[in-house]
Amino acid sequence: MATAHRDWLGLKAELPRKRRTQLTLLSFLLPLGLWCVVSYVPWIWHPLVRITSPGEVDYFTEDLDVPRGDFTSECAKARAAGQTLPEGVRVNPVYLPPPHAVARAFVTAFQTPPRLPNEPWLHQSLGHSIRTIVWGFVASSLLGLPLGILCGTYRFAARLQEPFIEFFRYLPAPAFGALCVAVLGIDDAPKVAIIFVGTFFQQVLVISNTVRKVDPALIEASQTLGARGWKLVRRVIIPASVSDIYTDMRILLGWAWTYLIVAEVVGTMSGITYFINQQARYRNFDNVYAAIAMIGIIGFSSDLFLAWLGSVLFPWKRKSRGTSGIAKHSLSTSASPSLEATVQTP
Amino acid sequence: MSARTSDPEAYLRQPAGVAERFERIRQRPVILSVRHLSKDFESDGHRRPVFEGLTLDIHRREFICAIGPSGCGKSTLARIVAGLDEASGGEVLLDGALVTGPGPDRGMVFQGYTLFPWLTVKANVMFGLEMGGQAPAIAEQEARQWLDMVGLGKFENAYPHELSGGMKQRVAIARALANGPRILIMDEPFGALDAQTRAQMQGYLLQIWRKVDVTILFITHDLDEAAYLSDRILVMGANPGRVVEFIENPVPRPRSAEQFQSPEFLALKRRLEEHIHPPMEVEEVDLLPMVKLTHADDEVE
Numbered sequence: 001m002a003t004a005h006r007d008w009l010g011l012k013a014e015l016p017r018k019r020r021t022q023l024t025l026l027s028f029l030l031p032l033g034l035w036c037v038v039s040y041v042p043w044i045w046h047p048l049v050r051i052t053s054p055g056e057v058d059y060f061t062e063d064l065d066v067p068r069g070d071f072t073s074e075c076a077k078a079r080a081a082g083q084t085l086p087e088g089v090r091v092n093p094v095y096l097p098p099p100h101a102v103a104r105a106f107v108t109a110f111q112t113p114p115r116l117p118n119e120p121w122l123h124q125s126l127g128h129s130i131r132t133i134v135w136g137f138v139a140s141s142l143l144g145l146p147l148g149i150l151c152g153t154y155r156f157a158a159r160l161q162e163p164f165i166e167f168f169r170y171l172p173a174p175a176f177g178a179l180c181v182a183v184l185g186i187d188d189a190p191k192v193a194i195i196f197v198g199t200f201f202q203q204v205l206v207i208s209n210t211v212r213k214v215d216p217a218l219i220e221a222s223q224t225l226g227a228r229g230w231k232l233v234r235r236v237i238i239p240a241s242v243s244d245i246y247t248d249m250r251i252l253l254g255w256a257w258t259y260l261i262v263a264e265v266v267g268t269m270s271g272i273t274y275f276i277n278q279q280a281r282y283r284n285f286d287n288v289y290a291a292i293a294m295i296g297i298i299g300f301s302s303d304l305f306l307a308w309l310g311s312v313l314f315p316w317k318r319k320s321r322g323t324s325g326i327a328k329h330s331l332s333t334s335a336s337p338s339l340e341a342t343v344q345t346p
Numbered sequence: 347m348s349a350r351t352s353d354p355e356a357y358l359r360q361p362a363g364v365a366e367r368f369e370r371i372r373q374r375p376v377i378l379s380v381r382h383l384s385k386d387f388e389s390d391g392h393r394r395p396v397f398e399g400l401t402l403d404i405h406r407r408e409f410i411c412a413i414g415p416s417g418c419g420k421s422t423l424a425r426i427v428a429g430l431d432e433a434s435g436g437e438v439l440l441d442g443a444l445v446t447g448p449g450p451d452r453g454m455v456f457q458g459y460t461l462f463p464w465l466t467v468k469a470n471v472m473f474g475l476e477m478g479g480q481a482p483a484i485a486e487q488e489a490r491q492w493l494d495m496v497g498l499g500k501f502e503n504a505y506p507h508e509l510s511g512g513m514k515q516r517v518a519i520a521r522a523l524a525n526g527p528r529i530l531i532m533d534e535p536f537g538a539l540d541a542q543t544r545a546q547m548q549g550y551l552l553q554i555w556r557k558v559d560v561t562i563l564f565i566t567h568d569l570d571e572a573a574y575l576s577d578r579i580l581v582m583g584a585n586p587g588r589v590v591e592f593i594e595n596p597v598p599r600p601r602s603a604e605q606f607q608s609p610e611f612l613a614l615k616r617r618l619e620e621h622i623h624p625p626m627e628v629e630e631v632d633l634l635p636m637v638k639l640t641h642a643d644d645e646v647e
Contacts, residue, residue: 226450
């Protein structure tokens with residue numbers, strides 16, 4: 001160990017590219033492996049017994065799941081009474097389907113027609129969810145971006161707006177659910193409104209904070225070159241902060257996803273939440289897991305895409321490329337203590 | 347030589363060509379006029395003066411270096427002239443007009459380069475021209491000329507982070523000069539560069555200054571730099587900041603590194619040393635109350 005003094009854990013330097021890829025893969029394979037072990041190794045967990053042949057135990061029927069304790073005591077009773085012994089295999093509860101069942105559900109969930117004639121297909125549910133998110137986020141950004149930039153640029157605007165917004169962001173968005181329904185009806189409008197409320201106030205504070213961090217020396221330099229007023233905002237302050245604002249927006253979009261589930265139970269339940277609920281009611285837990293994983297995959301892959309897009313849009317930032325941009329771009333500022341909890345999507 | 351350098355007035359004796367040159371400079375119009383300028387700043391509820399009663403005139407195409415101990419307010423002076431800070435009293439006149447804020451007639455080069463990282467080198471140089479309402483095509487053409495002048499024509503499409511410190515500062519100089527400022531204010535522009543690059547940059551700057559109609563106010567704490575570059579040296583003192591002496595540099599132009607050993611240069615340097623490091627300020631270093639932690643026979647001196 002002393003002879004080959006290598007920085008295996010990456011204490012001082014970034015790990016080699018190949019090792020990084022391996023570790024990324026492993027970070028997904030480890031939980032998946034754990035799931036496989038619990039699902040496929042019969043003596044690990046498997047707290048239930050599924051009856052394959054009821055024998056002469058009167059309340060046992062085929063495919064019934066009973067706790068292992070009950071099964072052994074029934075077996076003992078049957079043996080004592082000289083009856084035919086029941087038979088069964090150890091299984092996990094129905095709410096923990098094995099990986100292959102969930103993997104299969106990824107395909108079959110899309111192919112299975114809905115049980116009721118007016119229910120949406122899965123792809124329609126997903127589309128509905130994505131539409132809700134996009135509208136909520138776009139509406140929030142249309143207002144939040146300009147206001148955030150204004151507050152970040154001029155202290156006057158910041159003093160005028162931020163104290164109230166700071167107060168308002170502590171009001172939890174779901175609390176407005178009933179109000180939104182009363183005002184906006186039971187369809188999509190209140191859902192979009194919930195996502196708006198959940199995103200907007202944080203957005204203004206986070207963006208104004210980012211804009212405020214623009215190097216004052218750059219502003220001074222531009223002033224000595226004749227920039228002033230709106231030109232100064234448009235040609236210096238916005239471009240100087242745009243790549244950090246972009247990173248903020250990526251994080252905020254991930255956040256909007258977490259408000260989605262709340263938004264979708266407001267009024268008439270809709271979208272992916274409706275699908276998950278229905279499938280849970282039918283006890284199709286493989287479909288439930290598949291749907292939850294789909295949210296994760298959509299969120300994660302759209303973030304990866306946006307990260308790549310960012311490196312194309314902002315070539316001067318290419319030194320610090322990729323998702324690590326989020327880590328470098330610290331959000332632990334006064335405006336966003338709760339942002340640290342923003343792991344991409346559930 | 348020792349007889350001449352020990353003469354405290356030696357720096358005042360100018361070779362004939364130099365005296366004649368200063369006579370010509372004095373005939374030129376005054377570009378920048380600083381009148382009874384003072385600056386206070388507040389700390390813990392007390393008003394502390396940074397400097398007071400600064401008065402000086404700078405003539406067209408003069409190269410002025412300002413030196414002084416830290417805290418004398420030389421950078422603050424530069425920032426007030428640039429319009430980035432407000433004076434507490436007095437006034438700054440540029441071509442007779444009162445300076446009220448930053449503007450393109452006073453270019454500034456900062457120690458930290460301050461290039462716009464999202465713009466290419468060429469777009470950085472074009473920035474001021476576009477702010478002045480110049481058409482993009484003309485601005486681009488002019489930017490190219492300026493980049494060629496500082497020897498960076500090949501890097502016009504590079505981004506600032508791809509350049510070395512010296513190259514960045516050359517772009518910053520081109521960017522400031524492209525605007526056609528009346529005066530170029532440089533606040534310790536080469537302070538962040540290594541000694542070799544700094545010497546190179548000083549050479550570049552003198553070449554550029556010869557070719558361009560611009561007056562330079564150059565803030566530095568490097569006495570050699572001031573003696574090498576300047577026409578006149580504004581020596582400032584601290585507590586409170588004030589003008590101690592405005593020295594006419596007796597070293598003939600054109601300047602070269604060989605002059606560092608010339609009697610004029612040495613006399614000037616000696617005078618500057620006296621101002622910046624007065625002899626009585628050098629105190630004996632107190633002995634530290636430290637127990638010896640090595641073996642008795644382990645002396646390093």
